[in-house]
Amino acid sequence: TTDALKSLMQLAPKTATVVRDGVEQEISVDAVKKGDIFVVRPGENIPVDGEIIDGTTAVNESALTGESIPVDKQPKDAVSAATVNQSGFIKCRATRVGEDTTLSQIIQMVSDAAATKAPIAKIADRVSGVFVPAVITIAIITIIAWLIAGETVGFALARGISVLVISCPCALGLATPVAIMVGNGKGAKSGILFKTAVSLEATGRTQIVALDKTGTITSGEPKVTDIVPDETFFEETGNHAGALLAIAASVEAKSEHPLAKAIMERAKTDEIAVAEVTDFSAVVGNGLTAILAGKMIKAGNLAFVSKFVKVSDDMRAKAVEFSKEGKTPLFFAADDRLCGIIAVADTIKEDSPEAVRQLKNMGIRVVMLTGDNEQTANAIGKQAGVDEVIAGVLPDGKEAVIRKLKKQGRVAMVGDGINDAPALTRADIGIAIGAGSDVAIDAADVVLMKSRLIDVPAAVRL
Numbered sequence: 001t002t003d004a005l006k007s008l009m010q011l012a013p014k015t016a017t018v019v020r021d022g023v024e025q026e027i028s029v030d031a032v033k034k035g036d037i038f039v040v041r042p043g044e045n046i047p048v049d050g051e052i053i054d055g056t057t058a059v060n061e062s063a064l065t066g067e068s069i070p071v072d073k074q075p076k077d078a079v080s081a082a083t084v085n086q087s088g089f090i091k092c093r094a095t096r097v098g099e100d101t102t103l104s105q106i107i108q109m110v111s112d113a114a115a116t117k118a119p120i121a122k123i124a125d126r127v128s129g130v131f132v133p134a135v136i137t138i139a140i141i142t143i144i145a146w147l148i149a150g151e152t153v154g155f156a157l158a159r160g161i162s163v164l165v166i167s168c169p170c171a172l173g174l175a176t177p178v179a180i181m182v183g184n185g186k187g188a189k190s191g192i193l194f195k196t197a198v199s200l201e202a203t204g205r206t207q208i209v210a211l212d213k214t215g216t217i218t219s220g221e222p223k224v225t226d227i228v229p230d231e232t233f234f235e236e237t238g239n240h241a242g243a244l245l246a247i248a249a250s251v252e253a254k255s256e257h258p259l260a261k262a263i264m265e266r267a268k269t270d271e272i273a274v275a276e277v278t279d280f281s282a283v284v285g286n287g288l289t290a291i292l293a294g295k296m297i298k299a300g301n302l303a304f305v306s307k308f309v310k311v312s313d314d315m316r317a318k319a320v321e322f323s324k325e326g327k328t329p330l331f332f333a334a335d336d337r338l339c340g341i342i343a344v345a346d347t348i349k350e351d352s353p354e355a356v357r358q359l360k361n362m363g364i365r366v367v368m369l370t371g372d373n374e375q376t377a378n379a380i381g382k383q384a385g386v387d388e389v390i391a392g393v394l395p396d397g398k399e400a401v402i403r404k405l406k407k408q409g410r411v412a413m414v415g416d417g418i419n420d421a422p423a424l425t426r427a428d429i430g431i432a433i434g435a436g437s438d439v440a441i442d443a444a445d446v447v448l449m450k451s452r453l454i455d456v457p458a459a460v461r462l
Contacts, residue, residue, distance in 0.1 A: 012082055012103055016047035019091070029097075036094045040085045048081045049101045050092035057088030106193060106449075120201055121176040132168065139164040183462050191449035192459045199445035202429045203459050207409030209359055210402060210423070213370035213377065215416035216433050216453065217384050218346040222259055224266035225327055225347070228318055229340035242272060244340045248332055250275040251290045251299050255282060259328060262344045287331075295334040305331035309338050326379030348383050351454040356385045358457035365409075369393050369401055369423075398423035414456055431456060 015026050019037045029047050032038065037053070040046050046059070058070035061083045070086050073079060079092060081101040098104065139160045146156035180197045187194055194200040211217055229240035249267035252260035253274050267274060277290040277297070287300015298308050302319055305311065311331065319329040319341060327345040331338065356366050368386045370377045370393065377391035390401055398413075399422040405411045406428065413420065413427035424430030424444050432444035433451055448455040 013045040013047045017041075032094055032097050034094055034097055036097075037091060038094060039089070039091050040079075041089055042085060042087055044085055046079045046081055046083050046085060046092075048094045048098075049096035050079055050094045052077050052079060052090050052092050055088050055090035057090050058086045060084040060086050106188075119198060121180065121197070124176045135164060135167040138167070187459070187462050190455070190458065192455050192462065193447040193449065194459075194462075195445050195447070199429060200462070202410070203412065203431075203446055203462070205410050206364055206412040206429060206460055208365045208367060208405050208411045209456065210367045210369055210398075210405060210411060210413045210427065211356075211384075211386065211453070212398070212413075212415040212420050212423075213368055213372060213380055214346060216414055217352045217368060217386075218348050218380060221346065222262040222328075222344045223347050224262050224342060225345045226322065226343035227340070228315075228343070230312075230315065230338045233334070233337050233339050240340075242270065244332065244342065245270060246272050246275070247292065247297060247334065247339055248299065248330070248342055250277050250292050251280075251288055251297050251332070253277070254280045254290070255288055259330060259344045263330075263342060292334075298333045299330060302329065302331055305333050305338070309333040309336055311338055315341060323375055324379060326376040326383075346380075348380060349453060351452055352384045355453035355456055358454070359460070360385070360387070362457060362460060364460070367405065369398050399426045402426045412456075412460075414453070416451075431459065 013029055016029050016032050016038050017024055017026050017040070018032060019025075019039060024039060032048050038047060038050065042057070052073055052075050054075060056072070056074045059073050059079060060070045061080065073090070078095070079085075079090075080103065082103045096102070099108070142163045143156045143160035146159050147153070180200060183200050184194055184197070187200075194203070227241040227244055229244040231240065234240040234243050245263070245267055248263050249272055252263045254277070264274075275292060277292045280288070280290040282288050283300065283304065287298060287304040289299075290297050298305050302311065302316070315331075315338065319331075322329045322341070322343040325345070327343040329341050329343050331341055333339055359366050365388070366386045367388045367390060368377065368381050368384065369390050370380075372380075372391055374389075374391040377389050381389035393401060398415075398420065402411055402413055402423045403426060406426075410428045412429040412431055413423045414431045414433055415421075415424055416433050420432075424432065429446065430444040431446045431448060433448045433453065433456075446459055448459070
């Protein structure tokens, strides 16, 4: 544990380059105030938590999250103390300094957990308190009994010492705190932070794990999963899927919707050129209209697009199939003809099914909670392999569900922060996932720095 703490403390930079009155000056990290502007050159450690105000870069955050792939950062993105600026020159504003930085909070948390006593250690202390005097008394009686029986003092003393040495529960008093410290230290190295020794012990007794869906089981970012062009519309072009994606990306380029972002990401990946559209207009909750190369393009859900164009039974059947798989079908039409469907979904994290399988192998029941509709929730639940799906739950409703589950056994709630806070507090053990930037999520007892669901069974095993 002390090794884990020392290596964390060594990560903390000692100096920072701040800009005061337009002049760069190197000062001690302790002298940096909230709101100060500081600069970080490639290869340097970021001195305090801050927000980028100028420049772009890639930051290696493995010291905090254990994630080896550098994270791209641009203005308005947050950066954390002790992470390494790898490529660009950045100017940042300090947001958290001294004790408030993410790193300081982790160090504090690990040392606090090592210093607290778990209930099992308290039992060991109570047992030792009664057991030790009892054993000493029995040893004295043994010596006296042998002396009365006429043996020598040496013989009687040897028997008394044997009783004392063999019976005394030294191991009981020593083993528990050592196990707790090792558990905490190992956890800290793997990005699993237990706030107290009590939470370490309680996690091991979990019988039911309740998982939030978005951001916990799934990545929380929609992605394009299927592109289905209408073959009759694209007869003249070769790459039908590419042509449909080009139309979709051109129209969606001006939209702020998360699903539009997914289409733009896909177009960028496939290197699809985006054309300029005119007369763009968003119809709230339904779709978009715009003019592209002289054609009136309509984009949106089935109800919206089918008002303007005929949608074949084949395409309708495909849309129903996508919905059953938990995907959102988006329809695109040009003038009076359908161009095709693009399906977008919040994809499941790669390690989610494996994490659920491990939990089930440990005899733990896995329940998924989500505010999504039942169809989408069941599709994700099936992919993840959970035992039960509870859909259509609002954030305050999650807390009520946890209360019900607690009647059936000890519940650990796994959520990704703010909206899950009431449920995290209500559960026997609250596990915050994806909380790398805000370690002190007060509601949680355990924080998983790497945002990986596979760390949940690891925490229970620890």
